[in-house]
Amino acid sequence: MRIAVTGAAGGLGGRVVQLLSGRDGVDVVAITRRRLSAGALQPGVEVAVADYADPPALRAALRGVDTLVFVSSDGPDARMLLHHRNVIAAAAAERVGHVAALSSIDADAASPFCYAVVNHLTEALLRATGIPYSIARASLYIEFFQHWLTRARSSGLLQLPAADGRISLVARDDVARALTALATGEPTCRHHDITGPDVAGLAGIAAVAAQAWGRPIAYQGIPPETFHTQTAATGLDPWWGYAFSSLFASVREQRWDRVCDHYTRLTGRLPLASHNVLSTQAGERQDSAGRASSDAQ
Numbered sequence: 001m002r003i004a005v006t007g008a009a010g011g012l013g014g015r016v017v018q019l020l021s022g023r024d025g026v027d028v029v030a031i032t033r034r035r036l037s038a039g040a041l042q043p044g045v046e047v048a049v050a051d052y053a054d055p056p057a058l059r060a061a062l063r064g065v066d067t068l069v070f071v072s073s074d075g076p077d078a079r080m081l082l083h084h085r086n087v088i089a090a091a092a093a094e095r096v097g098h099v100a101a102l103s104s105i106d107a108d109a110a111s112p113f114c115y116a117v118v119n120h121l122t123e124a125l126l127r128a129t130g131i132p133y134s135i136a137r138a139s140l141y142i143e144f145f146q147h148w149l150t151r152a153r154s155s156g157l158l159q160l161p162a163a164d165g166r167i168s169l170v171a172r173d174d175v176a177r178a179l180t181a182l183a184t185g186e187p188t189c190r191h192h193d194i195t196g197p198d199v200a201g202l203a204g205i206a207a208v209a210a211q212a213w214g215r216p217i218a219y220q221g222i223p224p225e226t227f228h229t230q231t232a233a234t235g236l237d238p239w240w241g242y243a244f245s246s247l248f249a250s251v252r253e254q255r256w257d258r259v260c261d262h263y264t265r266l267t268g269r270l271p272l273a274s275h276n277v278l279s280t281q282a283g284e285r286q287d288s289a290g291r292a293s294s295d296a297q
């Protein structure tokens, strides 16, 4: 079976490639926008260079592919939707037999979250092609949310406009395992909610990070306007200020307050909890600091 993976140089796609490579009877094609250096991927993995904005390159990359693991694009929502349309059209034109696609548990045209709307429309485009599909609807990655937790690590204050919103943070590794299981199985023609093992409000998430990192971190809810001003002041591209504001509006609507056992049913494993991921990283940081100081002696 020939399985192609988009976003293969990224965190999630790269992990799916790793999980698939070396399996009996599976040839892996890593689709990436950048030419990768030799040895960047596992031995035997074929590389196809294709930008989501380049339909002919996408068609060439998908020629002869049985199953596509479709990792979603990023950036401004209208461009992202165009990218997704290109990937789906190329998969249909090349008669790919199964698309295992990444979406989000908030995939809803009525959501205030910009990417929830894109994911809803992308799922509809995929279904309309008639290609057999399986969809992994992921919750928010712990690794993504860590962007704010890491800042709070030094200030001691997690300031976000989440009000009393609750989130079932999921480890990105688990999302990769779920997509791998879907890609190597028969198309399910349905969606699967891939969440962490529990939900927590922001105070609970701050407490987990504080425990993992041995630092006091407290949550303080702030108004959306304050968040927007603070984010703009960091010099971040205005798109991300908008995208993150829209994300927290969806958190306030409790759109990520959901725990499902679909991950365990697909993989036979228990999902990682936030404290597992954050403590492992803290341990790895200590190990590398220890190695650096013993190297220096």
Ligand SMILES: NC(=O)c1ccc[n+]([C@@H]2O[C@H](COP(=O)([O-])OP(=O)(O)OC[C@H]3O[C@@H](n4cnc5c(N)ncnc54)[C@H](OP(=O)(O)O)[C@@H]3O)[C@@H](O)[C@H]2O)c1
Binding pocket: 007, 008, 009, 010, 011, 012, 013, 032, 033, 034, 050, 051, 052, 053, 071, 072, 073, 074, 083, 102, 104, 138, 139, 140, 141, 142, 144, 145, 172
């Ligand atoms: N649920 C969540 O919490 C959450 C959070 C953030 C993102 N996401 C979604 O999850 C996806 C995977 O996350 P991740 O952590 O693996 O992100 P990541 O490490 O940034 O990887 C994204 C990959 O997409 C590729 N890409 C971006 N634009 C492209 C284009 N125009 N053409 C071809 N490839 C392109 C990038 O290629 P290059 O390596 O060449 O740049 C990168 O390899 C993201 O793309 C986004 O859709 C979900």
